[in-house]
Amino acid sequence: xxxxxxxxxxxxxxxxxxxxxxxxxxxxxxxxxxxxxxxxxxxxxxxxxxxxxxxxxxxxxxxxxxxxxxxxxxxxxxxxxxxxxxxxxxxxxxxxxxx
Numbered sequence: 381x382x383x384x385x386x387x388x389x390x391x392x393x394x395x396x397x398x399x400x401x402x403x404x405x406x407x408x409x410x411x412x413x414x415x416x417x418x419x420x421x422x423x424x425x426x427x428x429x430x431x432x433x434x435x436x437x438x439x440x441x442x443x444x445x446x447x448x449x450x451x452x453x454x455x456x457x458x459x460x461x462x463x464x465x466x467x468x469x470x471x472x473x474x475x476x477x478x479x
Contacts, residue, residue, distance in 0.1 A: 413449030416443075420446055
């Protein structure tokens with residue numbers, strides 16, 4: 381018996397169900413990724429000032445934020461496609477969200 385009173389089967393462990401998704405990934409990740417891109421483009425106009433102030437790290441931070449956002453959205457879309465196909469290894473929570 382576990383602390384919650386449920387019996388434990390030693391041959392197979394079933395983790396508890398995850399809670400439902402409360403907010404959509406697309407409503408958070410897409411705008412933030414776009415903000416990183418806009419910040420990168422804006423900073424392109426200020427390269428001389430960034431170089432003079434030794435602050436070029438901000439330009440590369442914005443580019444990295446945009447690239448990582450695109451990579452994250454790509455993985456999410458890949459998982460969503462796999463879940464729709466019925467792949468057993470896919471994250472089924474991706475189907476709970478409405479875009």
